[in-house]
Amino acid sequence: MNTTVFKLDDVGEKHNVVIDSNTGLSVVIPVYNSEGIILELHKRLTNELNSLVRDYELIFVNDDSPDNIWAKIQTLAATDPHVKAISLRRNFGYDSALMAGLNYVRYPYVVIMDDDLQHAPEEIPLLLTEIEKGFDVVYGNFLVKKQSLVKNLGSWFVGKLAQLIVNKPAHLQITSYKILRQEIAKGIVKYGGPYPYIDGLIFQMTSSINRVMVTHHERAKDRGGHGIFKSMRILLNFCTTFSILPLRIAILLGLLISSSAGVFSIGLVIVKLWFGIDMEGWTSIILAITISGGIQLIGLGLLGEYVGRSYMNINRQPQYVIKDTVSINQVQQLNQTEEYQVAELT
Template sequence: MPQVSILIPVMNEAENIVPLYHEIKKYSPEDFELIFINDGSTDDTFSAIKQLYLTDSRVKCISFSRNFGHQNALMAGIDYATGSHIVTMDGDLQHPPSFIPQILEQLQNGYDVVLTKRRKTANQGFLKKLLTKLFYKLINFLSDVPIEENVSDFRGFSRKVMHTIRKFEERDLFLRGVFSWVGYRRTIIPFDAPSRLHGKSKYNFTAMIRLGLKGTTSFSFKPLRISLLIGSIVSLISFLLLAITVINYFQGKTVPGWASLMTVVTFMGGIQLLVFGLMGEYIASLFRESKKRPLYIIDEMINVD
């Protein structure tokens, strides 16, 4: 059993594979396994990993038949990891391998989960910082499980936690929420993220929104309760307006008002569409869970049992 399994989902990171490997080799113990999860890359990522394996048998790879998403790729790595400790990180070198010794030290000191928290990211624009901050504020407001702000998927955990995570069978995976939900003794290591070495980030605004919806619907019914509260308030206001309208009618004070009518109709329609949209997200999540499709399909494996 290797001392540590390092799990790295990659998608179109061909230029980063070799530099990342050398950094990991520099800071990891001699007894490690490095599992790349090739998440439907369309460039030479898989070929680069194959070449590494020919020079170092500690390099392994799980290659998907198509892109299944970052969270599913992490889960595949967790399913096949064999190390005493597990470290997950991204493949763009924005998660510095130089922190691996600190993570392993904390795990050996008795912590079950070691999280890392970004203090700042090099070359990150103001808009991205603002959107990230708003993302965490919104998801923590809506979710019943608190998510630490700027805590990334760069983490370490014990085999005990790994076996617990493997028990999860849900299809809408949000591992940051899962790691918060399971508990265990944990600590946080702050770090400054460098700029990406090669290529472009795959994590855009749309992906952030999608991840936020997945996290919210997976761990909270609060959006539905908020919708119920808003609906109750609007219904009360509508009832009061109706009562005032009836009183004015019998007093002969009614005045035709197209603008006010359209305002009320538009407002009510917007509220209804919002509530139906939220309900639709939960129903869609239930639909995906009920089909029980596999989280990923493996096309090829290198050096993985």
């Protein structure tokens, strides 16, 4: 698959219409193990948004957090009409929790951010100002990330894969701090696959994407839910949902092994005929195993390609299951009328 590289100034195609920010703003925040942070997060969001937009909503999605955060969210909702909340029946993962929240946004712009105050609410105006220039999506990008070296390397690797798989612009960081138009959210929630990846869906839907530079802060307190194993699961979902590249790598690997074994076989024949040197028996055995193994990889890759395509189309495992809600009208969902199907990348 070809990789498209953009300059930062070329990222996205601007719209001509500029929408007044006073129409309102939705903020969707998956929460997990952040009981000690939620009150401060709510306070800072409220202080910022009260003076920024005419109206807003804060949609917290509890991804089956083991702490007492759901009770705290219910308390906030009882005193603040802007607070809405969804609680899932089990831990479905970050992107599935986002899908649950995005289904109920009702304002023209939607901010997505983490619950740990590494994304400062005070920088939402930067995102809003940029998207009002006409972009569909604006990412908050960081000069320095306040996280472990392993996570930084993982982010870099995912970014490179995204360039290959979904044609992500080279100078754009994929981050969980972003703002998008409601039309994009409406398209995202039409995806019916069991393992959503929000950023992959965004890049399949629009090229009108830009970035603003913001500050990445230390986690306020508590321990986050994005460990190495969950990060690997997200990476696997990304690769297998939006591309059949891993299967094609298996095919190429099989071809490479078989070709190498074939060249080696020819070399052995030449040595035997030209120099009269007899090869030991184990050589032919290893050679036969290598050739057959390569052929099997080719066959498995081809079989997997067909199975993978079928799997993408027919699997309807639920993305999430809602256990409880606060101030959420479950009849008013973005995906209740229209159909949307993500195009399969080939």
